[in-house]
Amino acid sequence: MKRARLIYNPTSGREEMKRRLADVLQRLDEGGIEASCHATTGEGDATRAAIEAIERGYDMIIAAGGDGTLYEVINGMAERENRPPLGVFPLGTTNDFARALGIPKHWEDYCDLVIRQNPKPLDIGKANDRYFINIAGGGTLTELTYEVPSKLKTMIGQLAYYFKGMEKMVSLAPQELIIKASGQEVIHDEFMLFLIANTNSVGGFEKLAPGATIDDGLLDVIAVRKCNLAEMIRLVTLALRGEHLQDKKIVYFKTDYMEVTSPGYVQLNLDGELGGTLPATFRNLPHHLNVFR
């Protein structure tokens, strides 16, 4: 029997885990995996639970929840020498990461994926002293991921982000950024936002970074130069079709290391969570985690 630590957020998405837990444990058990559970209680708890699971020598860790729970779990794992395989059980509202990797959403299919025990390596990103698995970003629009109330997400799911997104679009302001990336000329300009993608699915946009792959050792950088609301809406429309990267308002490149500074106050968003402020260094950590996928 292998031992798994299932770290789940009982409040994620539509609170599915509350109903499914017994079934999940039973199916894993039948597949030769004895799982014990940790239900998270609030901010930072999944990080502590992941550190403890490694110290207690579990054979694998399964993070069940949304992108926020996954972010906390990888931040507990990334600095450890011994990093057991990670399961990403998608139960959140958007689940960008699971969607990008084609990880099954249905609980039975997901359990079967873990039971097959075939984890594959993938890159993660490091922003200053924190880690992200899907996306890092900065600029007013990126703040919306942590401003959407959890209760609203439970009630109306993805729509909650659209409402908040529309509200934020009208108050968008450009910020001066200096971007120094390895293999690139220094860029100094005013930007609406910048994103650093590790996967191709971000914020529910499945074609935001079409060229981003999870194990190429590189981060895909997309920055939107200063523009007005009409241009911003045009870019969002293009992004839905994956046709935005050629636009003259967009800066796009791949890199393994980058520094971003600003004379202003710019908050960082890491996998949808507040991740400090600029200045920041971003680097790719190749094949740092093994994930069932």
Ligand SMILES: Nc1ncnc2c1ncn2[C@@H]1O[C@H](COP(=O)(O)OP(=O)(O)OP(=O)(O)O)[C@@H](O)[C@H]1O
């Ligand atoms: N028991 C709990 N009660 C309230 N909040 C919790 C609890 N456990 C964890 N949290 C908080 O939930 C947040 C993470 O939510 P998570 O991303 O898993 O789900 P979600 O918000 O529904 O999904 P998504 O990120 O896809 O929108 C973390 O900020 C964490 O602090």
